[in-house]
Amino acid sequence: xxxxxxxxxxxxxxxxxxxxYTTVFSDYLNKLTVDTVEEQGTKMLSTKVSLAAADMAPHxxxxxxxxxxxxxxxxFNSEYALHTDAVVLxxxxxxxxxxxxxxxxxTIDGAKLIAEQKNLKxxxxxxxxxxxxxxxxxxxxxxxxxxxxxxxxVEKFRFTNGSVRLISEQFxxxxxxxxxIKVNNIGDKNKGxxxxxxxxxxxxxxxxxxxxxxxxxxxxIAKDKAEQELKKKLTEKLGEDKVKDxxxxxxx
Numbered sequence: 001x002x003x004x005x006x007x008x009x010x011x012x013x014x015x016x017x018x019x020x021y022t023t024v025f026s027d028y029l030n031k032l033t034v035d036t037v038e039e040q041g042t043k044m045l046s047t048k049v050s051l052a053a054a055d056m057a058p059h060x061x062x063x064x065x066x067x068x069x070x071x072x073x074x075x076f077n078s079e080y081a082l083h084t085d086a087v088v089l090x091x092x093x094x095x096x097x098x099x100x101x102x103x104x105x106x107t108i109d110g111a112k113l114i115a116e117q118k119n120l121k122x123x124x125x126x127x128x129x130x131x132x133x134x135x136x137x138x139x140x141x142x143x144x145x146x147x148x149x150x151x152x153x154v155e156k157f158r159f160t161n162g163s164v165r166l167i168s169e170q171f172x173x174x175x176x177x178x179x180x181i182k183v184n185n186i187g188d189k190n191k192g193x194x195x196x197x198x199x200x201x202x203x204x205x206x207x208x209x210x211x212x213x214x215x216x217x218x219x220x221i222a223k224d225k226a227e228q229e230l231k232k233k234l235t236e237k238l239g240e241d242k243v244k245d246x247x248x249x250x251x252x
Contacts, residue, residue, distance in 0.1 A: 026056070026057070029054075029056045029058070030053070030054040030055065030056055031054075033051075033054035033056050033063075033065070034051045034053065034054050036195055037049065037051045037054070037065065037068070038050060038051055040195045040196045040199055041070070041199060043135065043196065044131070044132060044135050044196055044199050044200055044203070045070060045073075045128050045131050045132065045135075045203070046073065046131040046134075046135065047070065047071050047072065047073045047074075047081075047128070047131070048070075048071040049068075049069070049070050049071070050067075050068075050069050050071070051065055051066070051067065051068050051069075052066050052067035052068075053065075053066045053067070054066070056089075058091050058093055058096055059093055060093075061090060061091050061092065061093050061104075062088075062089065062090060062091060063088075063089035063091055064086055064087065064088055064089065065086065065087040065089070066085070066086055067083075067084075067085060067086075068082075068083070068084050068087055069082065069083045069084075070082040070083075070128070072114075072116065072124045073124055073127040073128060073131070075118070075127075076116045076118070076124040076127070077116070078114040078116045078124070078167055079114065080114060081113060081114060081124050081125065081128060082111060082112070082113045082114075082206075083111070083112050083113075084108055084109075084110065084111035084112070085110065086109075087106065087107070087108050088105075088106075088107045088108075088109075089103055089105070089106055089107075090103070090104040090105040090106075090107075091103055091104065092104050095189075098189075099151055099192070100151045100152065100153055100187070100188075100189050100190065100191065100192035101150070101151065101152050101153075101192070102152075102153055102155065102189060103152060103153070103154045103155070104155050104156065105154075105155060105156040105157075105158065106154050106156070106157045106158070106202065107158045107160070108158070108159045108160070108162075109158075109160045109161050110160075110161045110162070110163075111159065111161075111162045111163075112162075112163055112165070113125070113162065113163070113164045113165070113178075113210055114164070114165050114167060115164050115165070115166045115167065115176075115210060115214045116167045117166065117167065117168040117169065117170070117171075117214070117218070118169060119169065119170075123211075123214070125207055125210055125211055125214070126211060128203075128207055129204070129207040129208065129211065132200050132203060132204050132207065133204075135196075135200070136197075136200050149194055150194065150195060151187075151191065151192030151193065151194065152187060152192050152193055152194075152195060152198050153185070153186060153187030153188055153189055153192045153193065153198075154185075154186040154187065154198065154202070155184065155185060156182075156183075156184055157181075157182070157183040157184075157186055157202050158180070158181070158182055159178075159180065159181035159182075159205075159206055159209075160180045160181075161180075162177075162178035162181075162206075162210075163175060163176065163177055163178060164176040164177075164178060164210055164213060164214060166214055166217060166218070168218065168221075171218065171221045171222075174217060174221070176213050176214065176217050178209060178210065178213055179209070179213075181205055181206060181209050183201075183202070183205055186198060186201045186202065187201070
């Protein structure tokens with residue numbers, strides 16, 4: 001009977017110890033993730049990056065970043081540049097003891113962006129992209145001086161169902177749906193990337209795609225407005241019937 005009680009006691013202590021270890025370790029890892037995302041993101045984009053919470057379970061091969069938001073650069077007034085409710089991570093648990101930690105997939109679904117255009121050349125997203133390019137060098141040496149680097153690689157990055165609200169002084173507000181962005185093998189398993197380098201490698205194609213979509217939309221708006229203005233002037237000069245005849249002649 002004493003032996004049974006001893007074994008049961010050891011089992012209870014082991015379970016409690018494991019629970020305490022995993023809870024404390026999980027809390028530490030979640031806080032570390034939030035701090036890293038906010039610190040490295042803010043440094044990379046030269047504007048505040050905030051993350052409400054992280055739920056990391058590397059031993060289960062999963063993780064989630066909750067309510068990630070990128071604020072606007074100075075001089076822009078919209079609520080944010082990017083906001084997403086969740087970033088879902090699929091992690092390779094076997095790589096956690098390796099020099100390079102492998103994230104099998106990062107999925108950002110349903111992100112909302114605001115493209116604020118102050119004039120024909122100045123936008124908040126271009127300012128963010130400029131910051132990414134400006135801060136893309138020199139990070140590794142600084143991190144090395146602070147201590148051992150964390151090295152990472154991402155096998156699949158997916159940015160899906162994103163949308164942009166274009167706010168323009170010239171053209172008002174428009175909504176733009178973004179095409180899916182797919183990037184494979186960011187970094188490699190031998191060398192990997194620092195957290196800052198990895199962040200740059202993921203955010204740059206998103207900002208570039210958004211910039212292209214916004215540019216195409218603005219170009220189309222400007223073209224429509226120019227055609228409307230031309231039609232108005234022709235109508236005033238030639239009359240409605242003459243304008244209709246010209247449109248038929250040119251197949252429009």
